Amino acid sequence: MLIGLLGRLLAAHKGTVLAIVLLQLVQTTATLLLPTLNAAIIDDGVVGGQIPAILRLGSWMAAIALVQVAAAIAAGYLGAVAAMELGRQLREELFAKVQSMSSQEVGAFGAASLVTRATNDVAQIQNLVVLIFTMLVAAPAIFVGGILLAIHQDVVLSGIVIAVIPVLAVIMVLIVRRLVPLYRQGQDLIDRVSRMLREQIIGANVIRGFVRQGHEIRRFDVVNKDLTQNNLRSALLVAGMMPLIMLVVNLSSVGVVWFGGHRIQSGEMRLGALTAFIAYILQILIAIMMAMYVFMTAPRAAACAERIQAVLDTAPAITDGPGSDAPEGNAVEFRNVSFAYPGAEAPVLDGVSFTAAPGTVTAVIGATGSGKTTLLNLVPRFLAATGGHISIGGCDVRSLTLDALRSMIAVVPQHSYLFSGTVAENLRMAAPAATDDDLWRVLGSAQAEEFVRKLPQGLEAPVSQGGTNFSGGQRQRLCIARALLREAPVYLFDDSFSALDYGTDHRLREAIGPLLRTATVLIVAERVATIVDAGLILVLEDGRLVAQGTHQQLMDTSPSYREIAASQLVLEETL
Structure with a gap:
């Protein structure tokens, strides 16, 4: 999965990859030449007393070293740039995929997990890509070239190197096999920590209100300790790999010096060849260390790639329709519509049929959990009906593209949400070309003009994430103003007046009436x-439409509606 993901992304940067390969070939060639030149200086210059040879070969070594450094810097720079670009592309794909998901699919992954996958998981893959670009050619080339040149210097001593390589491979394989499940578990633990931290920040007032700070701290501490222990175990394995490799390589170096010294003494080997042989052993060690870093990073990146690919492979349950039909009018009709969540024992909505006519207000009322919000979410296809048909202007909503459908609808959600920015930026989400006069007009209709004008910066007043620097009633009015600015043929208000007092509620409904005529x-x-005063009132009970009509008709014919109305009248009299 990791290979497929990287291959697909790297295919878009073939030119950069080719340039990095060429630069690393230059760097590797220079690296392998230096010990041979150093051996020639020792044998021909130092031992032979040839000063001109030392100067000539030394000049070549200096020039080659400069080329090596320049190639390494250029390859590293291009590798870092390409890795960052790949990370940007991957985050962009994840963001686009999440935007296409329904609320059910987002809920299946969890908001905290999706954030972790788009940030931490992508960063882990970027780290691996940097290593791959840095060592794409250099590590295997230095490893193979170092072995061949070591054999060229002395065949007998090369037996030590050849014997050591399987030992190093076994060490790395054993450690990496233990790292893979630890890294996979670690990413899941990061999800748990992020989810719990997000819950505790959002629900801070609830926690304080019930004096549960101590309990939540202890609960977080358990998850935090699990993550710490997981990181410690993987860190110990990683930390133990280097000393083991160094032990094996240093023992082999001691053996090389010991046997090489005897061979020099017997005249079977020259001094320069021994120094070059030791240098090639060090180069082989460097290549193994480079491979080790890749092996350490690859398991975590592989676990992250699986999690990212799981998001990218998720097929959205709600997709564009063919877009072949065009609505004729804006009447909204439900015909025997049902909706059930996957695996649920009972449907949320069951056999709902009604027609919401233009120029009238159709209201939905019922007890908590009766399916009111779900009914509204089916119209713009935030959720997909599992049975029946929904049409706007005689056109089935499933035959429209999502953009075309949702451009006809202005929504005020149940939870009034504002984005970080300014008041004007939040309102212009509905109509980017709207003028300041347009903004003040809808603010006035939404009964929000007074408090916005009192803000020091007016329309340019800052809005914090979620609109937390405004009260619940102010957020609702700003969200209503945003919807009014769209001037859509269909408006959906999901319990959008609950935070308003009766006086403001009445004035707002009177003000927006002419706008929605x-x-x-x-x-x-x-x-x-x-x-x-609604033209049609729908009464939902356990997902079924049990009555519909005007207020007076329902008071005369619907026991459920009379019960709701009576309970609220008693409450108002009590208050």
């Missing part, structure tokens, strides 16, 4: 007072 409006509401 020709639109189809669906409102999910908890308050009967909010929907008492």
Whole structure:
């Protein structure tokens, strides 16, 4: 999986990869030439007393060393640039994939896990790519070239090197086999830490309110210790690899010096050849160390690649329709619509049928968990109906492209969410070309103009992530203003007035009435007072549409609606 992912991404950078290969060939050739030239200086210059030979060969060594350094710097730079570009591309693909997912698919992975995969997991793959680019040719070339040139210097001593290589390979294989499951477990533990940290930050007030700080600290400490222990075990394996390799290589170097000294004494080997032989052993060690770093990084990158590929391979449950039909009008019709989550024992919605006509307000009311929000989410296909048909202007929503469908709809979600930026930037998400006058107009209709004008910077006032620097009612009004700015043929208000007092609620509905005169409006509401003037009220109970009609009709015919209305009337009188 890792090889396929890297191969696909590297294919887009063939020119850069070729340049890196050529630079590393130059670097490797220079590296392998230096010990041979050094041996010639010792044998012909130092031992033979030839000063001109020392100067000539020394000049060549200096020039080759400069070429080696320049090639290494250039290859390293190109490798880093390419790795960063690959990381950017991978994050872009992940972001685009997550944007195409439905809320069910996002929930299956978890928000914290998706963030970790797009940041930490991509960074691990980038680290591996940097190593691959740095050692793509150099490590194997130096390893093979070092062995061949060592054999060329002395065949007898080369037997030590050949005997040592299998020992080093066994050490690395045994350690890497233990690292792979540890790295895979470590990435899952990072997900758990991120998820718990995210929950505790978002739910900080709840934790403080129930005085559960100590409990949450202990709960986090358990997961944190698990991650620490996992990292310690993998770090100990990594740390133990280098001393073992150094022990084997140093013992082999001692053997080389010992037997080489005897061979020099017997005249079977020259001094320069021994120094070159030792240098090639060191080069072989460097190549093994380079391979070791790749082997240490590859298991973690492989685990990360599996997690990233799992996201990229996820087929979105909600896809574009053919886009062949064009809606004629903006009436919203549900025909025997059902929806059930995968594996659920009972459907959330079951056999819902109604028509929301243009120019009227269609309200949805019912107990908590009756399926009101789900019903609204089916219209823009945030969720896909599992049965029945939903149409806008006589056109099945599944036959439209998602962009075309959602461009017809303005949504005010149940949880009023604002993005970091300014008030103006948040409003212009609905209409990027809107003027400041347009913004003030919709703010006035949404009963938000007064508090926005009081802000020191007005429309340019900063908004923190999630809009946490505004109250719940202010966030709701800003979200309503954003939807009004779109001037869409269909509006969906999902319990969008719950944080408003009755007076503000009444003034807002009166102000937006003229703006929505020709639109189809669906409102999910908890308050009967909010929907008492609606042209059609739908009463949901356990996912089924048990009654529909005007307020007065339902008061006369629907026991469920009368119960809701009566309970709220008693509550209002009590308050």
